[in-house]
Amino acid sequence: MATLETTAKNRQSRLQDYYDFRRSALAEAATDRIKRVVIVPGNDPQSAAHVVGLLLRNGIEVTRLRQPLSSGLTHSYISPGTGAGSARTFPAGSYVIDLNQPQRRLAKGMLEPQPSMERSFVQREIGKFQRNRRRGDDADKEDYGFYDITAWSLPMSFNLDAYWTEDAGVGGDAVTDSILPPPAAPTRGASAYVFMNDRPGAARLAFALEAEDFRLAVNHQPVLIGGRTYARGSFVARSQRNPVSLHERIAALGPAMGVPVFPLQTAFPDTGDAGIGSEDVAGLHAPKILVAAGDGISETSYGWLWFYLARELNVAFTPVPLRAIGRMNDLQTFNVIIIPDGSGGRMRRELGDDGVEKLKAWVRSGGVLIGYGGAGDLAANKDMGLSSIASVAPDSGAKADTTAAGNEPPLISSTAPARGRPEWIPGAIFRATLDTTHWLTFGYDRNRIPVFIDGDTFWRPSKGGANVVTFTDPVDSLVLSGFTWPDNTARLLKGTTWAVVENQGNGRVVLFLSDPLFRAFWRGPAKMLTNAILMGPNR
Structure with a gap:
């Protein structure tokens, strides 16, 4: 009442x-380099609409283009640069x-690509970093001043396929809600139904x-049937291999989940050999999922997965619970086990020897x-x-990082961190490269993706497996947003x-490497x- x-x-x-x-916010806009942000819905209108919905709920004004819009000074969120922007025409509907x-x-x-930090704060933290790199293993280190992710x-x-522009101007109609109109229900498909893996609703429909x-x-390969190309990773429901109720259910579920479903009247392709009946179209086994929980598992990581x-x-x-896996007699009833983030060492202790052996046998079977x-x-x-x-770490026998030496104390210790050891980061966004030929990347139409990383662990590539998402770009192109340590984070x-x-x-x-569902907003x-x-249990 007093308030x-x-x-x-x-x-x-x-x-x-x-x-x-x-x-006063309007006055600031006149001098800021970022004048507007443009989001192109492209093949994933659901994700674009979701972000627009978040903006609208916070009272932020959004418009939608009625016709194409040209800009001479655009900058891509996935391809940052400090130079002049490039010319681009945004399609209607953006x-x-x-x-x-x-x-x-x-x-x-909420939208800027790189949050600003006070110069004095950044200089102070880099000073701590340089001094910590000179201290030995047993010396106290200075704590960094980061409160949260950066x-x-x-x-x-x-x-999203998004850009910011240096030129101003409003175009299009004001958006009052982010609800997308449902796609039309498919007509009856004599051969099959196909829906592309290009939006979140596709996975919901498949499940x-x-x-x-x-x-x-x-x-596993693009299919051209009836004049339409279905990208790799599209889902196929064959009419003859399913109950007759498929026609009614997919016609109801597709529009309800915002997923266009296309009926096919033939399994044969217009050209080539890749048709619906070819070996390039592989059957899926319905997942039966166990999620590791309890001690050793991060409560927040588990919570994000639960929500998703x-x-x-x-x-x-x-x-x-991890500790119960070794005692399970019905582990074979599951074909997918998900272990969220947590302490690897604690997980090993919780599993125990029986759990380790049972989990190994389960995977290999x-x-x-x-x-x-x-x-x-x-x-x-x-x-x-x-x-x-294996984690990135200095080679055995590596010497202390003499490049961290300065003219002021502390003197560099013989047990100071070597130059090959990543320093802890509070959380930044990096540009990763996708192997678009691998099934794990089905549904992605670009070969670059922003990923979030915090902590001090980077992984060396697998020696015998598929390294599906990697950091292959030049060092100065890897950091998309956030604070990183000079001559350390991106280099390593x-x-x-x-x-x-x-x-x-x-x-x-x-x-x-990091939680793909970080804080349930990633x-x-x-x-x-x-x-x-969906596709893992299908070897």
Whole structure:
């Protein structure tokens, strides 16, 4: 009551403050290099609409183009550069967020590619870094002053086709809601139904159909039928291999989940050999999922996965404590085990020797183990032996980093960190390269993707498996957003791997360096997780 009374007494000054704050934001827009942000829905209108919905709920103005818009000064979120922008024409239907608006500060905070930091703070932290690099193993280190992550740009977290421009101007109609009109229900398909893996709804539809015991397949090569090309990774439901109820259910579920479904009247391609009946279209086994839980598993990482599976995908799974796996008599009823992030060492202790042996045997008999973060350390543990990944670290006998020496104390110690050891980072966004020939990347139409990394662990490439997502770009092109350490982070990240797939006996191990669902707002890599679940159990 006291707060309400005080607010009422100061009504005029509070309203004036509210007005001045928003009016001053308009004045800032005139001098800022970033004038507007453009989001091109492209092949994934659902993710674009989701981000627009977040903006609208926060009072941020968004328009949608009625006709193409040309700009001479554009910058891509996935291909950053400090030079002049390039010319580009945005298609009709693109979303435009003009930053010359009252909610400019919030809009910029959610959308800007690189958050600004006070120069004095950055210099102070780099000074700590340089001094810490001179201290020995047993010396106290200075704590860094970062409170939280240093990068969070929504166009990057959702892997959107997005740009910011240096030229201003509003175009199109005001967007009042982000609800997309449902696609038309498909007509009856005599041969099959196909839906492309280009949006989050596609995985939801695939899981829903499999939950109703319909059989799906996926094409490993593009298929041209009826004048339409279906990209690699599209889902196929064959009419003759499913109950007659398929026609009714897919016609209802497709529009409900915002997924265009295309009926095919023939299995034969217009040209070539890749038709619906070819070997390039492989059947899928419905996943039966166990999720590791309890001690050793990060509560937040488990929570993000729970929310994604249960709330967004409506997928059933069974949580099981790691310590119980060694005692399970029905482990073979599952074909997918997901281990969220956590402490690899603690996971090993929780599993125990019986759990380790049972998990190894389960994988090699055909199971798919999916893990990220500390679960990678568990898979590579010498007792487990399910992965050949290794953390980036100095070679044995490496000397202290003499490049960190300065003219002031402390003197460099003989046990100071070597130059090949990554320093901890609070959280930044990096540009990774996709192997677009691998099934884990089905549904991605670009060969670059933003990934989030925090901590001090980078992985050397797998020796015998597929390094599906790697950091191959030049060192000065790897950092997309956030704070990193000079002559350390990007240099040591270069040539490492973010996602690995390794065959083990009849099974597979799929590992991600960092949580693909970080804080439940990181969605760009989520399709790789669903691909691993849907397509992994199919060797």
